Amino acid sequence: MFTIDAHLDLSMNALEWNRDLTQPVATINAREQGQNDKPDRGKATVSLPSLREGDVGLVVATQIARYVAPDNPLPGWHSPAQAWAQTQGQLAWYKAMEDAGEMVQIRDLDGLEKHLSLWKCDLPNEDKPIGYILSLEGADSIVDLSYLEKAYDYGLRALGPAHYGPGRYAQGTDATGFMGKKGQELLKEMERLNIVLDATHLCDDSFWEAMEHFNGHVWASHNNCRALVDHNRQFSDEQIKALIERGAVIGGALDAWMMVSGWVRGKSTPLETGCNLEILLDHLDHICQLAGNADHIGIGTDLDGAFGKEQCPYDLETISDLQKIPKLLGKRGYSNIDIEKVMYGNWLRFLRKAWS
Structure with a gap:
């Protein structure tokens, strides 16, 4: 089934992890044997061939640089x-x-529809480029507001104002506090340019301030539920309800510490904590119960977000294993229509509305 992943840090992996993402995952991992400068060396799960193998034809791909x-x-x-x-x-x-010819940037409705038509045709997947929508994770690199329009001109279409800790425009995971005047001005310029607000990583204070001051389109590319894993990185039920009211889609993330309670980095393992793809569905189910439908959930794996096999579901070897999700959803009673919504339909509906 065609699949959209709303959060991958591809360029970070290419430049900071020095991974040639045109190669199969097995080749990347073989080259990293014996390296220990990163906790996920030799445990990668994402590459462009693995995306094609898993019918993940469209991704939201990030730029990221913290001040x-x-x-x-x-x-x-x-x-x-x-x-x-x-x-x-x-x-x-x-x-x-x-x-x-490995990737193609998607920045408007016409480009989106052309790319979808390409992925529906009979060409083998290895001959199709991966479509990417450019997102900025954390706004620290926006030197001043004039830089935001420069970024829009080269294709930036979504932005999360904060990442971890305090930011120049908003406060992120593990931080507290409001966005303030500078952050509010950023939101206003995003709204003018029709850049999607990614609410992921906003601390509670900054989240509610953003909801009050931003009138454009909002999504949460990779976020799970605080009711299941009690940490400020997750959304509370009140935050999820606010996003639902705004027509947002929330992408379920596959970072194990966000999926199961009590995870200890460097010690816990996916197998001993029972972290599998079913746990992702628990988080998605929770959002569905709050919404009363399956219109606000999707996939935003974050599978290359500075972790690998050591910290993702044990029944996932590469990102191509996202194709296990439709069967798991079916076992839970999801209709074929709702399964399609989860795998790609909700993100497409969102984008078509935002870009119409």
């Missing part, structure tokens, strides 16, 4: 200009993939 103040212990760049430059390197990689 850190002198008192911020998180990794990141020491000035917004350096963060901007990092995102431009990431953009250059996407453009190189386009030049090679």
Whole structure:
């Protein structure tokens, strides 16, 4: 079944992890044997061939570069200009993939419909480019608001104002506080340019402020439920209800610590915690119960978000195993129509409305 993944950090993996994503996952992992500079070395689950194998023909792909103040212990760049430059390197990689015929950027309704037609045709998947919608995870690299229009002009269509910790425009996971005037001005410019607000990673204060000040289209590319895993990274039921009211789609994430309670990084394992794809469905089910339908759930795996097999469902070897989800949904009583909504339909409906 054609599938949309609303959150992958492809360029980060290509440049910071030095992975050649045109290669099969097995080849990437074989080359990383013996390396230990990253916790997921040799445990990758994502590459462009694995996306094609799993019929994941369209993704929301990120740029990401954090600015850190002198008192911020998180990794990141020491000035917004350096963060901007990092995102431009990431953009250059996407453009190189386009030049090679590996990927194609989707930035409007016409491009979306053409890409869908291509993926419906009889060509083998290996001859089809992966479509990508460009998103910015954390707004720190937007040096000033004039840079947002520059980013829109090269294809940026979604933006999450914060990532982890304090940000220049909003406060993110594990931080507290409001967006303030600067963040509100960012939201206003996003609304003018019709850039989707990605509510993922906003701390509670900044989330509610964004909901109050932003009147454009909102989604949550990769977020699970606080009622099932009690952490500020997850959405509370009240936040989920607010997103539903705004017509948002929420992408279920496959990072194990967001899926099961009590995860200890570096110690817990997916098998011992019972973390499998069924757990993702528990989170999606919870959102459906709050909504009263299956119109607000999708997939946003984050499978290459600085973790690999050591911290994702044990019944998933590569991202191609997303094709196990339709059968699992069917066993839970989801209709074929609702299964299609989860795998791609809800994201398409959202995009068609936002770009009409």
